[in-house]
Amino acid sequence: MYLPRNFENTDREQSLALMRAHPLATVISVDQDGSPFVSHLPLVVQPDGDGLVCIGHLSRANLHWKLLGGRQATAIFHGPDAYITPSWYVKNSVPTWNYAVVHVRGTVTLIEDRAGIVRCLEALTATVEKGPDAWQFWIPEDLRNTLESAIVGFQLSVETIQSKFKLSQNRSEADRAGVLRGLAGRDDAASQSLRALMQRYYAAPAEERL
Numbered sequence: 001m002y003l004p005r006n007f008e009n010t011d012r013e014q015s016l017a018l019m020r021a022h023p024l025a026t027v028i029s030v031d032q033d034g035s036p037f038v039s040h041l042p043l044v045v046q047p048d049g050d051g052l053v054c055i056g057h058l059s060r061a062n063l064h065w066k067l068l069g070g071r072q073a074t075a076i077f078h079g080p081d082a083y084i085t086p087s088w089y090v091k092n093s094v095p096t097w098n099y100a101v102v103h104v105r106g107t108v109t110l111i112e113d114r115a116g117i118v119r120c121l122e123a124l125t126a127t128v129e130k131g132p133d134a135w136q137f138w139i140p141e142d143l144r145n146t147l148e149s150a151i152v153g154f155q156l157s158v159e160t161i162q163s164k165f166k167l168s169q170n171r172s173e174a175d176r177a178g179v180l181r182g183l184a185g186r187d188d189a190a191s192q193s194l195r196a197l198m199q200r201y202y203a204a205p206a207e208e209r210l
Helices: 012-021 063-067 114-128 173-184 189-203
Strands: 024-030 036-042 044-048 051-059 072-084 096-111 151-166
Touching: 012 044, 012 072, 012 096, 012 151, 024 051, 024 063, 036 051, 036 063, 044 114, 051 096, 051 114, 072 151, 072 173, 072 189, 096 114, 096 189, 114 151, 173 189
Parallel strands: none
Antiparallel strands: 024 036, 024 072, 044 051, 051 151, 072 096, 096 151
């Protein structure tokens, strides 16, 4: 992706935090003709020794799985985003859009056995089900017997991570303060989520943002 140095985030923990907070990823593969095949899938990010893996699953009816096994794929995790009006700056300028995304790329291994598919489903449930009313993972026996024909699990072994946090780094401190005030005045969830990310980002020491 286009990644100006101002907006490049090399803080691994910030990238992982975004991936875990926004698990619905855009998974992209390329078919034999060079055409992209895209699926939107929740991915669970897990450590794997010194590396990282993304665990997911998809319907066997989704033919994307045929392009995954043993091949490279890219997964894009989309963080918060919002429109930024120049009226929030000290001096008039041009409008823009602030956002944060993480791209990971790696080789995919398919998981097609029943026990492996159950582990994929359990991993997702353990990640998203929280609190005293959390649903306890359970699959009825009749559905367990059809898992292999209905679902394909997979593991993407992460080889590269690119992280872009476009959070007004190219603006002055006064302009960034204006952006934060402006976002605070909006009542939509996207603007509030972006504001919270910007606050965390600028609260960190400068050397940790690079």
